[in-house]
Amino acid sequence: MxxxxxxxxxxxxxxxxxxxxxxxxxxxxxxxxxxxxxxxxxxxxxxxxxxxxxxxxxxxxxxxxxxGEPIAYIIGVKEFWSLPFQVGPSVLIPRPETEVLVEEALMVMRQRRPRGWRVLEIGTGSGAVAVALASERTDIRVTATDLSGGALAVAKCNAERNGVGDRVLFLQGDLFEPVTGRYDVILSNPPYISSRDFELLPLGIRDYEPPDALLAGPEGIEFHRRLIFQGASFLKRGGWLLMEMGEEQGPGIERCFDAQGGYETAEVRSDYGGAERVVKARRK
Ligand SMILES: C[S@@+](CC[C@H](N)C(=O)[O-])C[C@H]1O[C@@H](n2cnc3c(N)ncnc32)[C@H](O)[C@@H]1O
Missing domain, CATH: 1.10.8.10 (Ubiquitin-associated (UBA) domain)
Known part of the structure; x- marks a missing residue:
């Protein structure tokens, strides 16, 4: 033996x-x-x-x-925000740098409000971001969407597993299609790999993680542009749009905010590795 x-x-x-x-x-x-x-x-x-x-x-x-299969898929679990998340082939493995998106969302919501905060996450995948936020704050109502039914099934399990199943509403559809009304905070870690960069991804990512969770289009910022333009109609006045982004996408995304015209000047935050990672802007 x-x-x-x-x-x-x-x-x-x-x-x-x-x-x-x-x-x-x-x-x-x-x-x-x-x-x-x-x-x-x-x-x-x-x-x-x-x-x-x-x-x-x-x-x-x-x-x-x-x-080359990622460890998280082999063992079926990945830790995010110190919480356990079930993962499988239908969801992106949550990345540590996405915790910066959660931190920034908590920062803009640091003041408690008598009527709570209305939060929308677009492209929830495993549910990591929505569940992390709901686990931190009982005074927020989170709606989380995804185009993928398989991802939403996993996200629902993760919300239950982490004790917030009754405080996150999951909806299926293309970006804002399944939601109504206006939100205080909209956040997203959208697909942001350009078609060219997709070919250069390590095999462990390209061959195992869902392409729809990664691949944006020729530029890489196609989802950010749609979120900025469509999101303006779903944000309350003074509400925030926060998005994760690739290291060199800041200038292109800032131009989209300027072109839309309905937001105050965008701010960029770096992750703990020093790469520009999250962009946020406030609805005028
Ligand atoms: C980069 S992953 C982010 C997953 C998770 N929020 C995270 O941070 O780990 C992007 C997610 O967006 C979803 N997605 C892709 N296209 C979409 C669309 N048109 N509408 C809604 N969700 C979409 C994918 O299925 C995927 O779950």
Whole structure:
């Protein structure tokens, strides 16, 4: 029988040979998942033997990782805003940099209001942003939309799992099509990869994550433009539009805000890696 120490050594060598830059970490996270122990266990019990069932299950997961599948899809879960989110092929894996979008939304809503805040998220995917906001603040009402029914099914599970199922309304449709009325805050992490950049994405992203969650159009800011122009009719006076964006998309997006004319000057916020990541502007 193979021991924990041996199997980890073999798996990390195999993953390294397959090109994983985080081979040891990947090997440990997958074993942690298969054995339902935390990683400290590997260092306190390196001689523990794996039964054949666990070893077989682990080998299958290592094979998937060797082919480039993201760890989050293999184990079916990803942490965002310190909350667990179920993920699968119909949803984008939530990224840490998207937490900046949540932070900025909380910042513009820092004052409590007697009648609460009306918030709309467009393109909710796994529900990460909407659920994070609802979990932080009980005084906001969140509506979250997506074009994908598969994504909305996952998002609903995530809202339930994180205890906010009764405070987020999920609707299916193209951008603003399923919503009515006006909102205090509209936010979105829209698809923002240009057709050219899509071809350059790492295989782990391009081959596994849903293209509709990533691909915008020839420029990359097509969704931002639609959100700016259509969003103006769904924002209350003084309401905020916040969007995640790609590193070099700020100037093009600012021009869209100027062209629409109904917003005050847009502001850009960088993520913790120093890349410009979130743009926000207030409806006049
Ligand atoms: C970049 S993902 C963001 C997912 C999630 N909000 C996050 O931050 O992890 C973009 C999402 O927009 C959705 N989407 C794409 N086109 C859409 C459209 N026309 N209307 C509504 N949602 C759309 C995709 O299905 C996907 O879930």
């Amino acid at each position: 193979t021991t924990i120490a041996e199997i980890l050594r073999e798996a990390s060598l195999a993953l390294e040979a397959a090109g994983s830059p985080t081979s040891r970490l990947d090997a440990e996270v997958l074993l942690e998942y298969c054995l339902k122990v935390d990683r400290l266990h590997f260092y306190t019990h390196p001689e523990q033997a794996l039964n054949s069932e666990a070893a077989e299950d682990y080998a299958k997961k290592i094979d998937r990782r060797k082919k």
